[in-house]
Amino acid sequence: MPDRLSAATLGGLPAEVERPSYDLGRVDIGVVHLGIGAFHRAHQAAVFDAALRSGDPRWGIIGVSLRSASVRDQMVPQDGLYTLLERSDAGQQARIIGAVRDVLVAPEGPDRVVAALTLPTVHIVTLTVTEKGYHLDPATGRLREGDAEIVADLADLSAPRSVPGFLVAGLAARRAAGLPPFTIISCDNIPHNGPRLRAAVLAVAQAHDPALAEWIAEEGAFPQTMVDRIVPATTDDDIAALAHDIGVEDRAMVKTEPFLQWVIEDRFCGPRPDFAAFGVQLTTEVAPWEEAKLRLLNGAHSGIAYLGGLAGVERVDQFVALPEGRAFVEALWDESATTLSPPPGLDIATYRDRLMARFANSTLAHRTRQIAMDGSQKLPQRLVAPILARRAKGEPVDALVLAVAAWMRWQAGVDDAGEPFTVDDPLAGDTAAAMAGARDANERVAALLSIGAIFPAAFGQDAALVALLGRALEALEEGGALATLRSHPE
Template sequence: MQNRLLSAKATLPDYDRTALTARMVHLGFGAFHRAHQGVYTDILAAEQHSDWGYYEVNLIGGEQQIADLKQQDNLYTVAEMSAEAWTARVVGVVKAALHVQVDGLERVLAAMCEPQIAIVSLTITEKGYCHSPATGQLLLEHPMIAADLQNPHQPLTAPGIIVEALARRKAAGLPAFTVMSCDNMPENGHVTRQVVTAYARAVDVELAIWIEQNVTFPSTMVDRIVPAVTPETLDKIEQLTGVRDPAGVACEPFRQWVIEDTFVAGRPQWENAGATLVTDVVPFEEMKLRMLNGSHSFLAYLGYLAGYQHINDCMADDNYRLTAQALMLREQAPTLKVQGVDLQRYADQLIARYCNPALRHRTWQIAMDGSQKLPQRMLDSIRWHLANHSDFDLLALAWRGGCVTLAAWMNRARRSTLAIRYCRLFSAPWQTVKKAQVVLRRCWEWQKFSVTICRRRLGLRKKCKKPMIVY
């Protein structure tokens, strides 16, 4: 039933939705966008009388999400989960919802070519950029990119659709729009620029030059824990609001958005809703990668080895909570240069977030894909400590915890010789270890070896001190 969400027991849109103008097109109407950028923009409409609204677009998959949104007048619920209580708000800044496979590509391109469109934003996951994560370059041989280049006026990928929309705007004498990635990857604006301009060069060199001269690609750093939506999530939202919302999402109360302030056609005043506008996002990305993601990996590996299922279980153990905080403040924070940020307060916020029992973050899930995650979360910090002749005991401890976990998984999956050699060095299977003290002591033995190897490879011989771990 249309507008049924307006009867929900939640913070409702108390602004005139008809006064909103779709000035932004967002590609990728997933849970994170709904709980993050959608909320920031909704707060502006409610508190600052902003008239910026969205056209929401899904490209591949997510047909049901768009259908659900249309059925309820483009409203959806965001529930915030704290340790004390759940609260909900109904977001009303979506003007229309489209799906390429359902509504057709032409309808989507027509929306992107409306004169008032100032921003095209993206949450399409890293795979949606069709690029090499190692180099940031577009993969021209990617099957979907190759197909788009064969028929550039009927593209299916995000880079192809963006370039085709810009080509049509150029031909019509319309101004360019800003392309803003909100995906969780380092220097996402730089990656987006590389991908879009490379695709454009493969289509039309003159168009590529126009894009390079007229389009900006601001980088952003986004942070909010938004667990995958499950039937249980929707049940809880219904219990809270009294209304079933198939497009609803749940998230933690914390949210952060750091945006490089380079927009060619204006933007909402997101800073009035709590965002941070800066000239350089990189220091904030490094802060998140090292202090948040690095400590998350630390807890995931060592917690998993101790038999803890969730991050908040680790936080209930003083050994893990205090050691994770020491990792952040003693070994990660000194490597950072972030102006205007109190790193002690940031670390305290992270610990509080990890303690939230409503966020059932599984240690083994966070530990997945460690070979891709650990280098960017820890290696630069280790290099900094080596260059400054300072200790990095806890970083090495985390690294070794990841190696031991990987070896245990390899042993279970393949019975490989390397894995067996790793696992035989321990007297008991890791799955049976219940005491955090035992895990930390055993990993400390491995950690000393890691530190020694790292230092020898750089010609250093400085002896490391044992970290202050509460046993």
């Protein structure tokens, strides 16, 4: 068994592995990140690492795991170091990231998380907690005040449990200490993520102290953002292969593609890195970038996840290698693209070409099952919104509807080969209960459309749309995903 990656083993790495050029002991903590999973380590942490390499030592990170200790147990024995492995069909590049200086586990010590948020050197808080971590109704964007964690935090913030709760507790402690607020940057795929997070935080703050809520509203900043990088889950085989290549074991490694995009609304309430120098786009209008990414990249990913998962196609690159798979993605893009208002500098045709090349990157091994998680939180912005936009103009929605029907078929928890699987979704109980007793595809469609947290009333009131969904779901149930794709009009 090789030694673990650590500060002590950095010197023995192969020359081609890029190592931190800065003194790890002289890094200040300028960022707290909530939800330190693989995406953060491959995306925002890589940008803050670039800031450190540029000679600005203010942007070290304290990562916070909101659930389990697994990431802490991977990273702390490695002195916070991990390998960022960029893979493409042309080869791979390994870079050791040193920006994450500590990892906390919120349930083990919520007071330590609040203390980190209160550090005078902290100017930015970033979040990758997935859509469900915000406790927002995906259809309305309002705080779900009935969620157990929100109920607890609305009553008492001495040991916060939710993301809004931690943020309010940290901001309250800063205000009491005479410190300014931090800029809070949501990095999750939620439309208008900055304003939505702001509303959630203010709702919790208002319940405890209206003066605190007013201070946050006036002095704080919640810029809207768009993030883009494909980050598949790391496997044991990935860890073993990297250990063979670099001579040390890295339990915290992440693999990703060369592409990285981060668009941030230019709205901050304190210091920030020279983001533009590291490829980050600062803009006054994020929404057009966000919409294009959600409806093209993420919308296609959802369709691929459910159709591919039902058909037993394990990876995204395998799906788009199928003629019928590629044709479906192009058809979905043809539909969704007409609902966009592209910002200056974004050519949709070029963007689509680049997306297809990214999907076809076989070295990523991006699993359809990974993308299929939490679909109820993702459908409204990725598929439902463009369907409604096109229906309002009387335009066809065949490909988009097929993607939604595939999600509906997924809720049964069995693939086209009859193999059962677990529907990994916060509303899995609701979808199962809705479908219980439904006798055919049309009844299942009607039952699922009744879930207001996913589908607005206008969706279910469109008789022609409901009938189209029923036919698509029936085709998937009777013939399977691949047969349905082959018969689908291009």
